[in-house]
Amino acid sequence: MKTFITLTLLFIACVAHAQDGTPVGDALTGNSKLNVVVAVVGVIVLGIGIWMFAMDRKLSRMEKRMDK
Amino acid sequence: MKGWWWKVLAVVLLLIASIAALRVPLAPGILNVSKLSLSPGPAELVITGYSTRFDDATQVLIANGGQYLCASRTKAIDATHLNAYFEVPAGMRDDSSYVIADGMAFDTPLYTDSLGSGMADNGCAAPAPRTKAFLFPNLNRLDESIRNLFFHVPMWFAMIALMGISVYHSIRTLASNSLEQDRKAASAVHVGLVFCALGLVTGALWARSTWGDFWTSDVKLNGAAVTALIYLAYLVLRGSIADPYKRARLAGIYNIFAFVLLVLFLFVVPRLNAVDSLHPGNGGNSGFNDLDLDNRLRVVFYPAVLGWILLGAWMCELRDRAARAAEHLDR
CATH class of the missing domain: 1.20.200 (Fumarase C; Chain A, domain 2)
Structure with missing residues (x-):
């Protein structure tokens, strides 16, 4: 749930900035469109990474409770 | 490894599929032809390709109503740019002419003037189909x-x-x-x-x-x-x-x-x-x-x-x- 909200907020931030004519907007419509593939792979790696961090925090909190 | 095999399989599949997804080249295609129309007389076309290997021997022709017109001379600028010179005859059958370079057709036809009952026999045959390699399709816009x-x-x-x-x-x-x-x-x-x-x-x-x-x-x-x-x-x-x-x-x-x-x-x-x-x-x-x-x-x-x-x-x-x-x- 938290991961979903984080990703959605990130996405909204991207949309807010990437309007036509700005560098990010142009990069996604570049000639060979390899940039889109890079962006898509980047988003997936980032998303799975955020999930890993969320999981890590969950386990850390549990470990702390175990130690008490 | 009991109970682990499917996790190993996941990593191996993702590794192989991602490498193939990023490394397999796109099939060559034609991005642009410099002219929008053809009319009788000499014509020079600049053909821009994507991941093509153009050279001076590259075959360029124009297909019109089932007939073909070969380029009189081709000159490669580099691997993706080619100059092709045509002597366009009058009396082509169809108002749409398709440019074909190295067996690849450009999907936008050239508007053609001075229509008639067809070109005189010029000895230009249909292009040989390309041999297929392991390449991803090259689609316009995609x-x-x-x-x-x-x-x-x-x-x-x-x-x-x-x-x-x-x-x-x-x-x-x-x-x-x-x-x-x-x-x-x-x-x-x-x-x-x-x-x-x-x-x-x-x-x-x-x-x-x-x-x-x-x-x-x-x-x-x-x-x-x-x-x-x-x-x-x-x-x-x-x-x-x-x-x-x-x-x-x-x-x-x-x-x-x-x-x-x-x-x-x-x-x-x-x-x-x-x-x-x-x-x-x-x-x-x-x-x-x-x-x-x-x-x-x-x-x-x-x-x-x-x-x-x-x-x-x-x-x-x-x-x-x-x-x-x-x-x-x-x-």
């Missing part, structure tokens, strides 16, 4: 972004597989009143929503480059967004009930309805004849099935889908184990 097929689409396959796992556990919850099954169902929905979010964001990026906007009011897109909201509501519902047995039963019943709605919103509604959709595979559009090079896409696509589904199942298992440990601590 270009290199066709590689997203191996990243964006498996996100949705993984999400649907996880929601399927979830509804399976929900049915078992209702059958057995088991809290463990309810926890497993919730874990699958959590991870499924991560893949749903990734599918929405990657889809929006791809849409920006192909359709020109991050979001269009398309049935497939809105259906996916509504599905995401339905599953977020599942988590809200589950979180709002204190009594664990009541929670398990209500969440289980809701989840069955949610899965039925997922199938409706993602598969049934976008395929109705009455609605129009930009998204491939919907509203009368083809998916990638009828491309002549489809099998080359499939060879990479199916391993990628299986790899992402297995990774999703693995993430779901980790989450469920963490939730089980947390329950144990709470006791």
